[in-house]
Amino acid sequence: MREPVDPADVDEAVFDVVERIPPGRVSTYGAVGRLVGVGPRRVARALSSGGGAVPWYRVLRADGTCAEPVRVRQLALLSAEGVPARDGRVDLSAVGWP
Structure with missing residues (x-):
């Protein structure tokens, strides 16, 4: 039987990856x-x-689009880092990580 995972531990693991x-x-x-x-x-x-302290805006949907509630801000932050977007979509094959 697996031990239950603390949700805070999952959050921290997500934040650690996003920071990389x-x-x-x-x-x-x-x-x-x-x-x-x-x-x-x-x-x-x-x-x-709780991801405000990490670069949350570097995480997109699988199709390279932003979540609607943060779309404008996210695209602006990505543009400031030189991430190209066309019609609101980022080319994951060009700038995807890992």
């Missing part, structure tokens, strides 16, 4: 989740509830 995404690069909720061992929705929940 280099400036000018992006990752996806799914890629971060695979590194941590959780699903993409759990990554999104961690970032939305």
Whole structure:
């Protein structure tokens, strides 16, 4: 039987991975989740509830788009780091991490 995982530990693991995404690069909720061992929705929940101290804006949907509530701010922050976006979509094959 597996030991229950403390949600705060999952959040910290997500934050640790997101902090490793280099400036000018992006990752996806799914890629971060695979590194941590959780699903993409759990990554999104961690970032939305307490990810303000990490570069949350470097994490995108699997199709390279931003979550609607933060889309304008996220695209502006990514643009400031030199991440190109076309029609609100980032080319993950060009700037994806890892």
